[in-house]
Amino acid sequence: MSRRDKWKSARDAMMGPLARAKGVKNRESVPETCCGKCQMWSENAYSSEGRGTCRVLKMGSDLNSNQPTYVLEGEAGLISYFNMDASRCTYFTKMELIDTDGTECSDPHFRRALRQMKKFNE
Amino acid sequence: MGQRTAQTEKALSVDELANRREWWSVAQKTRSKRLDYLRKGVWKKGAIGGNYAPGIKIDLTLPQLFTEKWQEQEGEPIMLQKAHAIAHVLDNIPIFITDRSQIMGYIGSAPHQIVWHWQGISMVNEEIYNEEGIIPEPEEESLEILATLNDYWGGRTAVDKLARILDPEDAVKFMSGAIGWGTPTSAATYSTKDFTYIFKGFEALLAEIEERMEETEQKLQGNPSPQLLPLYDKLPRWEAMQIVLEASIRYAKRYARLARTLAEHFESDPTRKEELLRIAETCERVPAKPPRNLQESLQFDHFVQVLARYETFEGAWPHRPDYVHGPYYDKDVNQEKRLTKEEALDLVGEHLIRTYEVGIFAPKWAREGLQGITGTWVWTMGGVKPDGSDACNDMTIAYMQAARLVRVSNPTFGFRWHPKVKDEVLRECFECIRHGLGYPSMRNDPVLVANTVHWYGHPVEEARTWVHQACMSPCPTTKYGCQPMRMASATANCAKMIEYALHDGYDPVVNMQMGPKTGDPRQFKDFEEFFGAWVKQMEWLRNILVRTVNLGRVKDPEFFGRPFLSAIYERAVETGTDACDPSNGERGNAWVTGFTWVENADSLAAIKKFVYDEKKYTMDQLMEALNANWVGYEEMRLDFVKNAPKWGNDDDYVDDLMVRCLREVSRHAKENKCPSNNNWPLLPENVSGNIHYANLVGALPNGRRLGDALYDGGISPGPGLDKKGPTAVLKSCGKFDHVTDGRAFLLNQRLSPTQLSGEKGYQLWKAYMKTWADLGLDHVQFNMVDDATLRAAQKDPEKYQEVIVRVAGYSAHFVDISRKTQDNIIQRTVQGLG
Ligand code: SF4
Numbered sequence: 001m002s003r004r005d006k007w008k009s010a011r012d013a014m015m016g017p018l019a020r021a022k023g024v025k026n027r028e029s030v031p032e033t034c035c036g037k038c039q040m041w042s043e044n045a046y047s048s049e050g051r052g053t054c055r056v057l058k059m060g061s062d063l064n065s066n067q068p069t070y071v072l073e074g075e076a077g078l079i080s081y082f083n084m085d086a087s088r089c090t091y092f093t094k095m096e097l098i099d100t101d102g103t104e105c106s107d108p109h110f111r112r113a114l115r116q117m118k119k120f121n122e
Numbered sequence: 123m124g125q126r127t128a129q130t131e132k133a134l135s136v137d138e139l140a141n142r143r144e145w146w147s148v149a150q151k152t153r154s155k156r157l158d159y160l161r162k163g164v165w166k167k168g169a170i171g172g173n174y175a176p177g178i179k180i181d182l183t184l185p186q187l188f189t190e191k192w193q194e195q196e197g198e199p200i201m202l203q204k205a206h207a208i209a210h211v212l213d214n215i216p217i218f219i220t221d222r223s224q225i226m227g228y229i230g231s232a233p234h235q236i237v238w239h240w241q242g243i244s245m246v247n248e249e250i251y252n253e254e255g256i257i258p259e260p261e262e263e264s265l266e267i268l269a270t271l272n273d274y275w276g277g278r279t280a281v282d283k284l285a286r287i288l289d290p291e292d293a294v295k296f297m298s299g300a301i302g303w304g305t306p307t308s309a310a311t312y313s314t315k316d317f318t319y320i321f322k323g324f325e326a327l328l329a330e331i332e333e334r335m336e337e338t339e340q341k342l343q344g345n346p347s348p349q350l351l352p353l354y355d356k357l358p359r360w361e362a363m364q365i366v367l368e369a370s371i372r373y374a375k376r377y378a379r380l381a382r383t384l385a386e387h388f389e390s391d392p393t394r395k396e397e398l399l400r401i402a403e404t405c406e407r408v409p410a411k412p413p414r415n416l417q418e419s420l421q422f423d424h425f426v427q428v429l430a431r432y433e434t435f436e437g438a439w440p441h442r443p444d445y446v447h448g449p450y451y452d453k454d455v456n457q458e459k460r461l462t463k464e465e466a467l468d469l470v471g472e473h474l475i476r477t478y479e480v481g482i483f484a485p486k487w488a489r490e491g492l493q494g495i496t497g498t499w500v501w502t503m504g505g506v507k508p509d510g511s512d513a514c515n516d517m518t519i520a521y522m523q524a525a526r527l528v529r530v531s532n533p534t535f536g537f538r539w540h541p542k543v544k545d546e547v548l549r550e551c552f553e554c555i556r557h558g559l560g561y562p563s564m565r566n567d568p569v570l571v572a573n574t575v576h577w578y579g580h581p582v583e584e585a586r587t588w589v590h591q592a593c594m595s596p597c598p599t600t601k602y603g604c605q606p607m608r609m610a611s612a613t614a615n616c617a618k619m620i621e622y623a624l625h626d627g628y629d630p631v632v633n634m635q636m637g638p639k640t641g642d643p644r645q646f647k648d649f650e651e652f653f654g655a656w657v658k659q660m661e662w663l664r665n666i667l668v669r670t671v672n673l674g675r676v677k678d679p680e681f682f683g684r685p686f687l688s689a690i691y692e693r694a695v696e697t698g699t700d701a702c703d704p705s706n707g708e709r710g711n712a713w714v715t716g717f718t719w720v721e722n723a724d725s726l727a728a729i730k731k732f733v734y735d736e737k738k739y740t741m742d743q744l745m746e747a748l749n750a751n752w753v754g755y756e757e758m759r760l761d762f763v764k765n766a767p768k769w770g771n772d773d774d775y776v777d778d779l780m781v782r783c784l785r786e787v788s789r790h791a792k793e794n795k796c797p798s799n800n801n802w803p804l805l806p807e808n809v810s811g812n813i814h815y816a817n818l819v820g821a822l823p824n825g826r827r828l829g830d831a832l833y834d835g836g837i838s839p840g841p842g843l844d845k846k847g848p849t850a851v852l853k854s855c856g857k858f859d860h861v862t863d864g865r866a867f868l869l870n871q872r873l874s875p876t877q878l879s880g881e882k883g884y885q886l887w888k889a890y891m892k893t894w895a896d897l898g899l900d901h902v903q904f905n906m907v908d909d910a911t912l913r914a915a916q917k918d919p920e921k922y923q924e925v926i927v928r929v930a931g932y933s934a935h936f937v938d939i940s941r942k943t944q945d946n947i948i949q950r951t952v953q954g955l956g
Contacts, residue, residue, distance in 0.1 A: 007290035014294055015285050021276075024269045027251060042632065045299025045818050048486035049248035053298070055633050076294060077633030114252040 006075075010059050013079040014051060029083065030116045036082030037120065039095040043082070050082040050114055056091045063089050082114060143875055143908075145557040146529060146924035153527040154464065156222045157471045161528050163220065165234050167481025167496045168532065169489035171940035174236070179258040180250055180483060181235035182267050184432075187211045189240060189271060198358070201700060204241075205362035205685040208432055209369035215432075217376055219384065224397060224469060225421055225476045226377040226405055227428035236481035236496075239434055240271050241682065242309025243281040246485045247272045256483075280307040280682040284674055296670045300632045300818050301663055302717075303487055303811070304613045306674025308682050308702055310488075312438035312497075313430065314589060314597045314604040317446045319692045320426060321419070323411040324367045330695055331367075335360050338698065356698025363689035370429050370686070371410045378405035416466060419450040420473050426690065427477070433686040435482045437608065438592040439499035439533060442599065443473070448515035455516065463520075470517070471524040478530035490814040493943055494934025495532045498809065500590040504547065505538030505567050508583040512542045522550035526557050529924045534933045536590045537562035538570070539895065548891075552884050555904045556875070560928025563903035564891065566860070570596050570900055573861045577791075577803050578711055593932060594807050594836075594866045594901065597711045601692045606684065606701040607675060609712035609796060614663055614804075615811070617718035617819045617832060620725045622659040623652065624748065630820050631828070637662045644741045649734040656726065657786050664714055664787075668794045668802050671712075676797050678702040710800025713865040714791070718815055718832045719806035720769050722783055724824040724840065727776035728766035748821040751828050763825030770839025772850035777857050780837075784863045791864075807868035808835020810929050813943050831946045834929075836868025836901070841949040848954075849893065856897030870928065872905045872950045903928050905947065912936060912948050 021027050035041045035052065044051040054061075058074035068088050071078075086092045139147045150158065166175045191210035195203040216231040230237045236256070240247050250256070251268045258264045276282070284307060285293050295301065304310070320327075338353050338360075378401075385398035400417065407414070408422035409429075423446065430436050454461040461469075481496050492498065503521060507513045521535065537551050551562050574585035574596050584603050588596035597605050618636070622629070627637035640655035678684075679700035688694035691701040699706040732738045739758065747755035767776035787804045794802040812832035820828050824840070833840045837855050844851050848871065855869055878887055894902055905928045915922035919937040927936045927947050936944060 004290060007294055010294045011285065011290040014297060015282070021248075022269075022273050024265050027248075027269060027272075028265075044297070045487055045814070046297045046303065047243075047245035047249065047299070049245045049252055051245070053632055053634070058633075075635040115254040115257070116252060118254065 006059075010076045010079060013059070028116055030119075031083065031085045031087060033085070033087040033092060034082060035080040035084045035086050035089075036114070036117060037095060038086055038089075038091075039093040040091060041080065041082075041095075052080060052082065053077040054080050054091075057089075083116065143558070143879075143911075145526070146922070148557075149527050149529050149924065153471065154468055156468050157475075157527055159222050160220070160472055160475045161530075164475055164479045165481070166938070167236055167479065168492075168494045168934065168938055169484065170938045171493060172486055172490050173254070174256055176255065177234050178256060178481070179232075179235050180253075180256045181230040181232070181237045182258060182264060183231040184211055184215060184237050185240045185271055186267065187214050189274060192241070193274070199355070199362075200680065200683040201362040201685050201688070202358045202365075204433075204683045205365040205369075208686065209365050211432060212369040212373040212429075217380060219377070219380060219398075219401070222394075223472060223476075224401060224417065225424050225472050226374075226381075226401060227421075227424045227476070229428055229431045229480055229482070233479070236483050237431075238483040239309060240275045240279070242279055242307060242435065243305055243485075244272070244276050244279045245281070246483070247275055247279070249485050250483060280309045280678070281305060283681040284677060287677070288670060288673060292666055292670055295634070295636055295666060298629075298632050298634060298636070299487065300629055300634075301615050301618050301636065302613045302667050303491065303615075303814075304608065304671070306671045308434055308607040308678050308684060310435045310437060311606075311608040312436045312440060312592060313606045313687055313701070314440045314591060314599050315426065315430075315690065316599045316601065316604055316692065317423070318599075319601070320409075320690050321412050321422065321446075324371055324409045324689075325411060327689060327695065328364060328367050331360050331363055331689070334695065334698060353698075359685075359688065359698050359700065360695075362683075362685040363695065366429075366433075366686045367689050370425070373429070374405045374409060374425055378402045381405065413450060416447060416450040416454045416461060417469060419447050420469055423447070424473065424476055428480070429686055431480065431482065433684060434682070437482070437484075437488070437497040438590075439477065439497065439501065440589045440591045440597060440599075440605075441533075442502040442505070442587075442589045444503050444515060444517040444521055445505070445513055448517040451517045451520065452515065467520055467524055467527070470520045471528045474521075474524055474528050474530050474533060477533050478528075487814060490940075491809050491811045492932065493810050493813070493929065493940060494938030495932055497532070498593045498932050499533035500536050500563075500593050500932065501533045502589040503535045503537045503562060504540075504543060505588070506540055506542075506571075506586050508586050510586065512540070512544070513538075514543060514547045518547055519550050522554050522562075525554055525559060525561070529559065529926060531926055531934045531938070532932070534560070535562035536565050536594075538567040538588075539564050539891070540567040541895075548888070549884065552887055555887075555906055556878060556883070558875070558905075558907040559926050560903065560905055560933035563901060563928075564894070565596075566895055566898070566900045569860050569898055570866065573865065573900065574598065574711075576861050577865060578709055578800050580709060580711075591711065593809065594868060595711070595713050595805055596866070602707050602709045603711065604691065604693075605708070605711045606687055606691065607678060609671060609675065613715040613717060613811075614667055615718055615815050615818065616660075616663075616716045616806070617721040617815070617822065619656055619660045619663055620722045620822060621820055622663075623656040624745070624823075625820075627659065627662075630749075631818050644745060646741070649730045652729060652734075653726070653782075656722070656783075660783075660787060661790055664790060664794060664802070664804075667714065668712075668796075672797055675702065676704060704797035708798050710796045710798030712796040712800065712802050713805045714794075714802055716787075716804045716806040717808050717811040717835065718819065719804075719835070720780075720833050720837060720840065721819075721822055721824055721826065723769050723776055723780035724766070724843075725822050726779045726783070727768070728762050728823040728825075730779070731766055731775065732762070744823060748823070751821045752825070759825050759827075762823060766824070768824075768840060768843040769837075770844035770851045770854050771846040772853040777854050780854075781858045781863070784858050788863050803865040805865035805867075806836045807866070808833075809932060810939070810943055811835070813940065813946065816942070831942055834870050834946060834950065836870070838868065838870040841946060848890065852893055852897050852899065855899050860898050860900040866900050869899065869902045870905070870950065871902055872952045874952050874954055875906045875908050877954055878906060905950065907936075909948055909952075912944065916941070916944060
């Protein structure tokens with residue numbers, strides 16, 4: 001794969017799904033086990049619409065196929081979303097949301113519950 | 123202090139409160155009833171920590187109006203399409219008049235709302251959808267509206283379009299958020315405005331546009347030639363400018379009608395009735411025609427700023443209002459005696475409040491980086507006229523006095539100090555600082571004028587018109603000097619330079635190979651080799667940011683479009699171009715904002731001393747400790763914190779490294795070129811990016827751990843690490859040239875309010891300022907609130923709503939910033955003078 005193609009797939013993952021989400025229903029759905037609740041997930045610092053990076057898996061990993069693929073080597077981390085279904089990810093490690101109201105900035109983990117994540121705080 | 127009963131509080135006189143340095147209570151007791159009412163009634167639009175205050179909602183009327191017209195005009199050239207959409211908004215957005223107010227114009231359709239422009243950045247559109255607390259009731263209905271808006275704009279926004287043409291590697295790295303912030307589009311931007319041109323009045327600008335169009339149409343009737351072809355594109359741009367200017371005049375006249383209706387049919391108080399009729403007369407006059415008095419000039423100015431924000435998110439407010447409005451004040455107060463000083467002060471105070479209430483949605487990174495405020499509205503005061511003579515006037519003083527009365531955190535002021543500033547004006551600056559406002563920041567005018575000439579070749583007369591383009595960077599307000607777009611989108615998280623030099627370009631925090639592979643530092647034979655790796659990482663980081671912003675800049679007219687700004691830009695009107703089109707003669711005034719800069723010098727000094735010079739630790743040991751985030755290496759970490767040389771102590775060991783780093787960057791700044799083929803110097807400053815980036819910068823050799831706040835920025839020493847007193851700080855900062863070694867350098871200092879009380883305090887501060895000026899520093903700003911007050915405010919925030927602190931390039935109400943930022947400010951060394 002050329003350098004351009006390799007990064008193109010990372011870019012498409014980054015700029016993709018949420019921009020294509022249609023309607024309220026898709027946007028509201030957050031599976032019980034999702035990347036946003038995983039300790040390995042870092043919220044993207046550039047934008048807070050729910051994009052982030054996985055700290056273990058690399059680009060090329062695929063959690064949606066019947067047989068998930070886990071790529072552990074590479075130049076770019078897997079781009080994932082807070083509401084990505086992680087029920088089949090064997091690396092999922094549950095995180096406590098320690099700053100659920102978000103008034104404190106920069107806690108060590110994903111610290112701001114997006115509106116859709118509120119149901120997990122209750 | 124927080125223990126007093128309500129009764130004793132009531133009984134305290136203004137003098138007693140002043141003696142206790144409870145300046146916020148002094149303000150409440152001394153401002154006029156009108157200002158008190160307006161100040162207390164204004165909604166807080168800046169985020170508290172990272173969140174909006176309860177009750178603040180996103181405005182859905184503006185984007186719906188904009189989008190419905192935009193869709194109707196689909197297929198038109200973008201500037202024309204957008205002009206129709208803006209005009210539709212201006213004709214239909216609900217307007218209101220706040221009781222007792224005299225200055226009109228508001229962005230959004232209700233006082234508690236913040237706005238956003240859906241055409242700009244789809245990620246932010248989605249963020250609004252996901253945001254807790256700001257969705258208007260009924261929530262279900264609002265979510266439907268938001269989802270419909272987002273579905274339409276997803277893939278169509280300016281940033282979506284840009285991301286498709288950026289190199290994909292650059293796009294991913296830029297948007298990782300690790301190396302910098304900002305958006306390479308004028309969807310999140312700010313622009314210099316030339317009021318000598320704008321104050322001709324919009325009717326005059328319309329006439330000028332009409333003339334250009336007629337001239338061009340005539341040319342197009344002539345002999346066909348390739349030279350004529352570009353003219354076809356100019357006509358719709360001029361038409362777009364006409365549409366927005368006409369809509370702007372109509373918008374003002376809607377206020378005139380409303381004020382007149384209220385006066386004639388609803389108002390029973392004769393004084394207010396008179397005021398409403400004056401408001402009507404004012405809004406009928408401006409912005410159509412030139413202002414004739416202070417109320418008209420302030421109103422014209424505010425309309426322009428509001429209208430610019432109906433077009434886009436202007437995140438800063440480059441302005442020099444004392445210079446712009448001074449002549450009208452002089453005419454009304456001194457010559458014609460149409461207004462008393464108190465009446466003028468009411469207008470000036472309200473000008474500050476109306477500005478404070480402007481609220482535009484900021485994505486979380488911007489809210490964290492600019493906690494407590496809605497944007498960096500740093501207004502420029504003082505300075506010199508184009509001929510070099512003192513420009514301070516009665517409005518300079520009126521703004522300083524009004525600021526102490528209304529105590530807003532936005533706008534703040536930057537004062538252009540020069541040797542001819544009169545003592546009475548300098549005292550006003552000091553009073554604001556002594557009252558704990560944290561502003562004005564003091565800027566060294568002769569140094570910054572020379573700097574502006576040095577870096578971009580602006581003629582000296584033009585350089586002397588400079589305003590703060592954002593927090594810090596001077597920009598001339600002239601035809602070819604004005605900057606239409608935020609070129610500081612190349613905002614660098616500079617601590618990554620040293621971090622990448624240590625990790626072979628790999629970013630352990632975002633799990634990505636970011637910078638070039640410069641090698642494993644364990645294999646480096648000497649410090650020079652390590653420094654070489656740092657230089658390569660620095661160049662890479664600047665390059666990626668600058669080329670992204672350059673591309674965003676040239677594509678902006680195609681992807682976003684600025685009909686309103688173009689209509690008030692002389693060079694755009696003259697050439698029939700978008701104001702952001704760099705080919706219309708802009709000289710260029712770009713800079714790279716350097717967040718988290720000093721960590722480089724302190725870390726390099728620690729490595730040089732402990733690893734290479736003294737060989738106290740091996741690089742292997744250091745890397746092991748850093749990879750463990752110093753966990754298990756506390757003794758070693760403290761050695762690096764306490765015993766490695768630190769910037770700001772007049773210690774040549776580390777200061778020489780700072781100078782060396784700056785000179786490397788300045789060399790590279792001339793190799794990077796903006797679309798106007800001008801330079802990209804570095805401007806170290808931080809806003810509250812030191813908190814935002816705390817989780818994005820890994821462990822560093824200065825002893826910092828991942829998650830610890832970074833230094834408060836610019837060239838300010840690390841909090842508590844400047845142990846040799848204020849003169850040593852100034853001496854360190856004076857070891858490089860503030861003209862040629864960078865664009866500007868932010869310096870935070872905390873001074874003791876006790877020591878600086880009374881006349882003696884003023885004289886001490888003045889002597890300090892003399893040393894500062896003699897050493898050729900370009901900037902300094904002060905916090906003068908004691909720890910006891912700040913701790914009391916942490917405990918009992920309700921009581922301390924108007925306590926202000928200087929965060930970095932801006933001020934904020936202390937209660938609106940996160941605990942981590944509050945602690946970071948308390949940790950700063952309080953310097954004793956004299
Ligand atoms: S769930 Fe899996 S993919 Fe998602 S962040 Fe955790 S480890 Fe990564």
